[in-house]
Amino acid sequence: MIKISEKIPIMINGLPGNVARTMAAAGIADERFLVMPYSLTGQDIPETTAMVGENEFLLCKPDTRDKKIKAIFAQYPFFIAVDYTHPSAVNGNAKFYSRNNIPFVMGTTGGNREELEKTVQDASSPAVIAPNMAKQIVGLQAMMAYAAQTFPGLFTGYSLEVKESHQQGKADTSGTAKAMVGYFNELGTDFKKEEIQQIRDPKIQENQWGIPREHLSGHGWHTYTLKAADGSSLFEFKHNINGRDIYVSGTFDAVVYLREKVSLKGNKRRLFTMIDVMNQS
Amino acid sequence: MIKISEKIPIMINGLPGNVARTMAAAGIADERFLVMPYSLTGQDIPETTAMVGENEFLLCKPDTRDKKIKAIFAQYPFFIAVDYTHPSAVNGNAKFYSRNNIPFVMGTTGGNREELEKTVQDASSPAVIAPNMAKQIVGLQAMMAYAAQTFPGLFTGYSLEVKESHQQGKADTSGTAKAMVGYFNELGTDFKKEEIQQIRDPKIQENQWGIPREHLSGHGWHTYTLKAADGSSLFEFKHNINGRDIYVSGTFDAVVYLREKVSLKGNKRRLFTMIDVMNQS
Numbered sequence: 203m204i205k206i207s208e209k210i211p212i213m214i215n216g217l218p219g220n221v222a223r224t225m226a227a228a229g230i231a232d233e234r235f236l237v238m239p240y241s242l243t244g245q246d247i248p249e250t251t252a253m254v255g256e257n258e259f260l261l262c263k264p265d266t267r268d269k270k271i272k273a274i275f276a277q278y279p280f281f282i283a284v285d286y287t288h289p290s291a292v293n294g295n296a297k298f299y300s301r302n303n304i305p306f307v308m309g310t311t312g313g314n315r316e317e318l319e320k321t322v323q324d325a326s327s328p329a330v331i332a333p334n335m336a337k338q339i340v341g342l343q344a345m346m347a348y349a350a351q352t353f354p355g356l357f358t359g360y361s362l363e364v365k366e367s368h369q370q371g372k373a374d375t376s377g378t379a380k381a382m383v384g385y386f387n388e389l390g391t392d393f394k395k396e397e398i399q400q401i402r403d404p405k406i407q408e409n410q411w412g413i414p415r416e417h418l419s420g421h422g423w424h425t426y427t428l429k430a431a432d433g434s435s436l437f438e439f440k441h442n443i444n445g446r447d448i449y450v451s452g453t454f455d456a457v458v459y460l461r462e463k464v465s466l467k468g469n470k471r472r473l474f475t476m477i478d479v480m481n482q483s
Numbered sequence: 484m485i486k487i488s489e490k491i492p493i494m495i496n497g498l499p500g501n502v503a504r505t506m507a508a509a510g511i512a513d514e515r516f517l518v519m520p521y522s523l524t525g526q527d528i529p530e531t532t533a534m535v536g537e538n539e540f541l542l543c544k545p546d547t548r549d550k551k552i553k554a555i556f557a558q559y560p561f562f563i564a565v566d567y568t569h570p571s572a573v574n575g576n577a578k579f580y581s582r583n584n585i586p587f588v589m590g591t592t593g594g595n596r597e598e599l600e601k602t603v604q605d606a607s608s609p610a611v612i613a614p615n616m617a618k619q620i621v622g623l624q625a626m627m628a629y630a631a632q633t634f635p636g637l638f639t640g641y642s643l644e645v646k647e648s649h650q651q652g653k654a655d656t657s658g659t660a661k662a663m664v665g666y667f668n669e670l671g672t673d674f675k676k677e678e679i680q681q682i683r684d685p686k687i688q689e690n691q692w693g694i695p696r697e698h699l700s701g702h703g704w705h706t707y708t709l710k711a712a713d714g715s716s717l718f719e720f721k722h723n724i725n726g727r728d729i730y731v732s733g734t735f736d737a738v739v740y741l742r743e744k745v746s747l748k749g750n751k752r753r754l755f756t757m758i759d760v761m762n763q764s
Contacts, residue, residue, distance in 0.1 A: 336716070337634075337637060338637060338638060338709075338716065338718060341630055341633075341634045341637045342718065344630070344633065344634070345626045345627070345629060345630045346626070348626060348629045349622055349625070349626045352622075352625065352762070353618075353622045353625070353761055353762070356618060356619060356622045356761070357619060414714075428619075430729070432728065433695075433725060434724065434725050434726055434728040434729050435617070435619065435722070435723065435724045435725065435729050436721065436722070436723040437619060437623065437721065437722050437723075438719070438720070438721035438722075438723075439719070439720060439721075440717065440718065440719035440720075441716070441717070441718050441719075442716065442717040442718075442719075443715065443716045444714060444715050444716065445715055447713065447715045448711070448715050448716050480634055480637070481633070481634070
């Protein structure tokens with residue numbers, strides 16, 4: 203049994219990437235955690251170390267990590283991994299965590315999600331897996347799922363417009379927007395995911411949307427508009443996220459939640475979602 | 484047992500009021516219904532008849548309605564009442580319907596709601612009671628109630644802004660906005676119902692809000708905005724209703740629902756809400 207009162211050692215994986223960097227900086231500033239000076243990274247990353255503020259991190263690549271993990275365990279017999287790496291690394295990393303009994307929070311999207319879940323279910327250590335760690339967005343999605351299940355067809359006859367703005371580097375359509383369209387379809391709207399309007403032009407983002415300049419390089423603004431055919435009613439839902447701070451809070455809640463799960467004897471469930479974290483179930 | 488295939492006779496009460504007029508006109512145009520040429524009205528209404536299009540309605544005041552209802556029953560042995568009268572008439576009308584075994588849809592707000600429910604529960608005929616007959620708004624409120632129950636405190640630390648615009652004649656704060664504030668409070672926001680911003684100035688409505696001129700005399704536009712203290716996220720919900728058409732559809736669904744309930748033998752439940760109508764439960 204691990205003492206809950208101690209700081210939780212966490213290994214932030216995905217440095218020198220932006221999201222991992224944000225998580226590492228926030229973790230260093232957070233009294234609940236001890237951020238370990240190691241980070242899993244991609245085979246193609248040229249650096250061997252990364253700096254986050256004054257803190258130096260040793261980067262561990264796939265070809266040497268099985269060897270290095272023994273030394274890390276000697277120093278940190280227990281820790282929780284926080285994964286913000288790359289879609290291509292999702293399944294390999296999950297297997298690495300599982301065979302080393304490392305509980306982990308998987309914030310990285312993409313990869314083969316079914317395989318990911320199976321890896322966790324076959325493992326002996328637990329994981330929180332969530333494509334979106336922003337609790338308020340997860341809550342909004344849960345509301346929509348509830349409405350779709352409880353009132354299917356509620357918005358039949360309504361037109362839907364979906365616009366999402368993200369930083370220029372984001373090539374694919376927002377996964378959250380696609381998930382939301384799924385709910386709106388169940389609610390009766392006739393709308394294809396391909397009709398989602400992607401805004402990636404920083405000029406439009408700043409001038410037409412009013413997105414603060416400092417967040418043009420990292421933001422997710424979503425607007426969903428439902429209109430009755432006769433113009434008699436309009437319903438609109440917006441969630442506008444600037445920067446990545448909102449993901450930090452949810453990720454760290456997931457770490458604390460996992461730590462508690464590990465401490466409970468006889469807990470056989472392995473796979474948790476952000477809904478579990480939010481419900482403390 | 485009443486044949487469902489027949490047109491449903493309905494008595495639209497509240498003429499010559501605007502909402503009752505809208506309901507009567509829509510009912511006349513709707514093949515499912517036979518709109519009866521009678522309407523309960525207030526004691527202070529000077530007219531004895533009201534015209535809706537080409538149709539003349541006899542107005543029945545409280546002091547003579549007990550006498551007139553016998554003649555009405557001779558002509559229409561079964562009918563459903565649709566009540567869009569005045570808050571001061573709610574409880575008296577409900578008692579009138581109940582002692583005459585008239586199933587009714589109560590769309591009028593105000594009055595003593597507890598007494599209203601008790602009247603229905605003690606009666607032998609059923610009723611649908613809903614302060615808001617717009618199914619999509621009822622659905623939105625149900626979503627919020629679900630979120631408040633499932634994720635209490637989800638928006639803790641967020642500021643809330645609530646703005647509602649209605650026609651100039653509406654003196655009180657929107658009941659829907661007040662109900663929504665209740666959910667947002669459960670979700671963790673610190674907000675008083677008195678902080679709801681009421682817009683009643685047609686100039687502001689038309690120029691700043693973009694409400695169509697033809698709906699300045701009858702509309703309900705609501706915006707709820709949640710902002711994180713650090714500016715990192717904004718969530719917004721809007722429901723903008725022009726005119727009263729959206730209430731017609733929900734009201735008539737409730738009538739059809741009640742008709743089916745009356746046809747079922749052995750159904751002992753009397754009191755239904757729009758959620759029941761929407762779920763067909």
